[in-house]
Amino acid sequence: MKRSTLFLALISTPALVFAATETKLNTQIVTSNGLQQSEFKAPFASEIHDATDIERSGSIGLYDYLSKHSSITVLPSYGNPLTQNLDMRGFGIENGHQNIVITINGRRLNNVDMAPQLLSNIPLSSIERIEIIKGSGAVAYGDGAMAGVINIITKETSGGEVNVASGSHGQSTASLSAGVTQEYFSVQVLAENSRSDGQRKADINGDSDETDTNNFAAHLKVFPAQGAEIRVGKERSWIDSIYGNPLTNQEFNKDPAQSGSYADWQGNIAPYNAQRMSTDVNLIGAGYRLNKKLSLNLDHTVEKKTSEFVGWGSDYDYRSTNISTEWIDSDLQVTLGVQLFDGERDSGTDKTSKDNQSVFIQTSYSLDNTLFLVGARHEKVKYTHEDLSNTALKDDDKLTAWELGINHQYSEQLSVFANLMSGYQAPDIDRFFDLFSGPTPTFNSFINPAKNKTLNVGFNHLTTNNKLKTTLFYSKLTDEIFLDPVTFANTNIDKSYKYGIEIQDQWQLTENFKANLNYSYTLAKIDSDDSSSGAFNGKRTPGVSPHTASLGLSYQVTNKGTLTLSETFRSKAHAINDFANNFSQKQRAYSTTDIGYQHKVDNITLYAQVNNLFDQRNGLWVADDAIYPVNFTRTWYAGIRASF
Numbered sequence: 001m002k003r004s005t006l007f008l009a010l011i012s013t014p015a016l017v018f019a020a021t022e023t024k025l026n027t028q029i030v031t032s033n034g035l036q037q038s039e040f041k042a043p044f045a046s047e048i049h050d051a052t053d054i055e056r057s058g059s060i061g062l063y064d065y066l067s068k069h070s071s072i073t074v075l076p077s078y079g080n081p082l083t084q085n086l087d088m089r090g091f092g093i094e095n096g097h098q099n100i101v102i103t104i105n106g107r108r109l110n111n112v113d114m115a116p117q118l119l120s121n122i123p124l125s126s127i128e129r130i131e132i133i134k135g136s137g138a139v140a141y142g143d144g145a146m147a148g149v150i151n152i153i154t155k156e157t158s159g160g161e162v163n164v165a166s167g168s169h170g171q172s173t174a175s176l177s178a179g180v181t182q183e184y185f186s187v188q189v190l191a192e193n194s195r196s197d198g199q200r201k202a203d204i205n206g207d208s209d210e211t212d213t214n215n216f217a218a219h220l221k222v223f224p225a226q227g228a229e230i231r232v233g234k235e236r237s238w239i240d241s242i243y244g245n246p247l248t249n250q251e252f253n254k255d256p257a258q259s260g261s262y263a264d265w266q267g268n269i270a271p272y273n274a275q276r277m278s279t280d281v282n283l284i285g286a287g288y289r290l291n292k293k294l295s296l297n298l299d300h301t302v303e304k305k306t307s308e309f310v311g312w313g314s315d316y317d318y319r320s321t322n323i324s325t326e327w328i329d330s331d332l333q334v335t336l337g338v339q340l341f342d343g344e345r346d347s348g349t350d351k352t353s354k355d356n357q358s359v360f361i362q363t364s365y366s367l368d369n370t371l372f373l374v375g376a377r378h379e380k381v382k383y384t385h386e387d388l389s390n391t392a393l394k395d396d397d398k399l400t401a402w403e404l405g406i407n408h409q410y411s412e413q414l415s416v417f418a419n420l421m422s423g424y425q426a427p428d429i430d431r432f433f434d435l436f437s438g439p440t441p442t443f444n445s446f447i448n449p450a451k452n453k454t455l456n457v458g459f460n461h462l463t464t465n466n467k468l469k470t471t472l473f474y475s476k477l478t479d480e481i482f483l484d485p486v487t488f489a490n491t492n493i494d495k496s497y498k499y500g501i502e503i504q505d506q507w508q509l510t511e512n513f514k515a516n517l518n519y520s521y522t523l524a525k526i527d528s529d530d531s532s533s534g535a536f537n538g539k540r541t542p543g544v545s546p547h548t549a550s551l552g553l554s555y556q557v558t559n560k561g562t563l564t565l566s567e568t569f570r571s572k573a574h575a576i577n578d579f580a581n582n583f584s585q586k587q588r589a590y591s592t593t594d595i596g597y598q599h600k601v602d603n604i605t606l607y608a609q610v611n612n613l614f615d616q617r618n619g620l621w622v623a624d625d626a627i628y629p630v631n632f633t634r635t636w637y638a639g640i641r642a643s644f
Contacts, residue, residue: 028050037333041371050129053069053516056562070550077116082213092543102149103150112316128155138377139377139402143358146424159643161644163640166638169196169199187221200258203272227290243273246260293329301321313348314345317343339360342356349387353383403419406419414461423452455475477496478495481493498541501520502518543575549570564594585621587620604642609638612632615634
């Protein structure tokens with residue numbers, strides 16, 4: 001059965017018609033921009049995914065869920081499934097993650113190196129909700145929030161859950177979470193192991209693309225007095241990944257599962273890379289609500305990370321402090337905050353640091369049916385670099401962000417909004433190094449921060465059975481940061497721009513049937529660039545698919561069983577290193593159809609999922625004859641989840 005036939009069969013089922021039922025799509029609260037606002041009244045574009053959405057999706061991990069059920073583009077970072085790149089609004093699959101701030105319970109996950117935010121160590125079952133705000137967030141989060149913010153909020157429960165699953169290619173997952181919530185304290189504990197033998201064939205040494213992930217987290221909250229809260233936490237993760245190097249076009253077309261003939265910089269055949277990472281996070285914080293309107297919060301985080309990659313490694317130390325006070329009245333909200341961050345990388349041959357110091361204020365005011373948003377931020381970023389010769393280099397930038405927004409509610413069903421935001425991205429320290437020309441990175445030079453101004457105009461339409469959000473956006477950038485594929489040095493694009501339309505729609509078609517649609521059209525272009533002597537002028541930003549779409553269908557077959565079907569599509573694009581748009585090989589269109597079933601009896605849930613049902617050959621095109629196979633074959637898994 002062809003894909004189109006399968007979808008037609010589902011959509012044409014007599015039961016799948018609009019009808020007034022008791023099941024409603026509820027309006028939810030957005031907190032990710034520093035204020036608490038209804039998504040219907042928010043003066044910016046947003047997506048909210050709650051625990052029910054996540055559970056019904058049948059997704060095996062967070063990357064899997066975001067790729068299929070949100071507007072985020074997700075692809076493995078140069079073949080590594082545990083460190084995947086995320087893109088939103090056309091920054092490109094290689095650089096997109098550095099223009100999105102990702103947080104978990106408010107804590108930033110962005111790194112000081114070029115590595116993407118590590119989401120593989122966040123068990124999907126631990127997530128209560130995911131908030132995505134687009135074209136907003138630079139005031140509350142500053143550095144790196146040019147495209148927007150993804151905030152992940154974890155569960156707080158009394159009880160526990162055990163989850164065990166296995167599948168094709170040696171895939172297995174086992175997790176345990178438990179929590180106790182009482183009047184004076186709350187404790188949450190989680191442990192998880194996930195493994196896979198990989199999907200590509202072993203090389204002559206017997207190596208293949210294996211992965212192994214271990215995660216542990218423990219959090220304690222104490223409530224010593226009315227309105228007071230003390231928080232401590234410990235999180236650890238260990239990741240081992242052997243992943244495949246690229247294939248030639250001929251190799252990919254013949255068999256995308258083969259190990260390939262890739263040669264490293266020394267000319268040695270090297271089908272697979274190895275990367276090992278570990279993180280150790282300590283958290284402490286406190287909050288106090290003085291009265292119904294005023295509250296204070298303080299959070300301090302210390303993170304130590306190690307990374308070993310292709311024969312060289314680095315140690316990272318992150319320290320962050322967030323202080324904020326919030327005033328919430330019936331019509332007025334004000335958030336004032338101070339954020340400090342210090343990140344250092346020690347490679348053994350050099351030390352490089354990035355230090356951020358910032359202050360911001362964000363306000364919203366409701367006047368009848370109209371909400372106004374005003375915010376501003378000032379941030380100072382300092383860089384230092386010192387090598388074995390004791391040569392010390394320093395640089396610093398003073399940056400500002402601001403946002404103006406408005407939302408007018410015409411009726412209980414319709415609201416329109418507009419906002420104008422100025423944001424920036426201070427370069428991460430790896431951007432100053434040549435990472436690919438030899439066995440160890442070498443320092444090149446400091447580069448300029450990227451800056452943008454983004455205009456968003458959209459509307460929200462909410463009925464009992466339908467929630468529609470549509471946004472038009474235009475973003476103008478100066479000094480957009482990119483990796484020159486010829487010199488392997490990071491540099492700046494003088495002027496570039498991006499514009500497009502985003503549509504998110506949820507239907508409660510019947511009491512038992514629900515559908516979700518995400519569609520976006522994005523045009524991203526380089527306006528002018530002196531570093532390439534004009535060769536990139538007027539060219540499309542590589543790695544950006546103009547059309548992306550995901551459709552999810554959920555049908556409750558019985559009062560205990562739910563069938564899910566999803567389709568994800570991304571149109572073709574220029575390969576991620578093709579800034580001149582002249583490579584002979586382009587990024588092919590990406591397509592996957594996934595089907596799953598869940599059966600719940602009391603506190604036991606049995607589930608099964610088949611991904612890439614029609615065995616599509618998907619890949620990530622970096623350059624001519626440099627293709628990383630991605631979701632290129634049919635896979636399956638099944639498991640059991642028990643709560644207590």
